Amino acid sequence: MRRILGALGAVPPLLVLLVLLLWPGQGAWAAAPAFTLPALPYPANALEPAIDATTMTIHHDRHHQAYVDNLNAAVARDPALKGLSLEDLLARASKATAAVRNNAGGHWNHSFFWASLTRPGQGGEPSEELQEALVRDFGSIEQFRSAFRAAGLARFGSGWVWLITDSEGKLEVNSTPNQDNPLMDLVPGGGTPLLANDVWEHAYYLKYQNRRADYLDAWWSLVDWSVVSDRYSAR
Numbered sequence: 001m002r003r004i005l006g007a008l009g010a011v012p013p014l015l016v017l018l019v020l021l022l023w024p025g026q027g028a029w030a031a032a033p034a035f036t037l038p039a040l041p042y043p044a045n046a047l048e049p050a051i052d053a054t055t056m057t058i059h060h061d062r063h064h065q066a067y068v069d070n071l072n073a074a075v076a077r078d079p080a081l082k083g084l085s086l087e088d089l090l091a092r093a094s095k096a097t098a099a100v101r102n103n104a105g106g107h108w109n110h111s112f113f114w115a116s117l118t119r120p121g122q123g124g125e126p127s128e129e130l131q132e133a134l135v136r137d138f139g140s141i142e143q144f145r146s147a148f149r150a151a152g153l154a155r156f157g158s159g160w161v162w163l164i165t166d167s168e169g170k171l172e173v174n175s176t177p178n179q180d181n182p183l184m185d186l187v188p189g190g191g192t193p194l195l196a197n198d199v200w201e202h203a204y205y206l207k208y209q210n211r212r213a214d215y216l217d218a219w220w221s222l223v224d225w226s227v228v229s230d231r232y233s234a235r
């Protein structure tokens with residue numbers, strides 16, 4: 001032992017530090033994971049009563065975290081994916097493994113979902129530009145909401161409901177299964193997402209059990225229309 005310590009003593013400290021820094025997968029100096037869980041932009045109880053704090057905490061801290069962790073693991077297994085952005089991964093979803101497709105979608109969809117919501121009644125109204133487009137493409141705001149609600153109810157099993165736009169500003173409501181989204185190359189009728197609702201049971205079951213319609217109705221009180229309107233004007 002003394003001989004080893006003595007030999008180490010002869011190694012310049014900077015070299016020891018360099019070896020520690022470059023040693024693969026060691027301690028605090030390991031390469032940072034490619035993807036990280038964004039913090040919720042409000043406290044977990046901010047969306048009550050429409051979405052309860054327990055649901056928010058489990059949904060964000062466990063479900064979303066799991067998508068992030070599983071995505072990092074899946075990307076680490078395939079050197080061809082190194083350095084690709086989340087959007088890159090979605091755009092090539094047709095060539096991806098199920099693990100990359102599901103978890104890249106899960107990470108993107110949830111990040112987008114949290115950012116689309118705010119405290120009940122604080123979300124304002126759609127911008128004039130967006131209101132005009134909603135009326136033009138759905139007949140009225142009420143008809144847009146009916147179409148969105150119907151798509152959420154019609155999604156069998158787990159998935160998402162979307163309001164999307166094309167580059168000309170034409171709006172459409174659609175729905176995707178599992179963690180697919182309109183940015184994936186394999187999703188028909190893709191476009192730029194403006195608003196999304198999560199209709200997986202984990203999003204509402206603790207409070208609403210099987211009453212998905214009640215969740216969909218209460219959820220409107222949370223939509224942050226300033227965020228949605230900004231997305232529309234930035235299309």
Ligand code: MN3
Nearest residue numbers: 063198200203
């Ligand atoms: Mn979810």
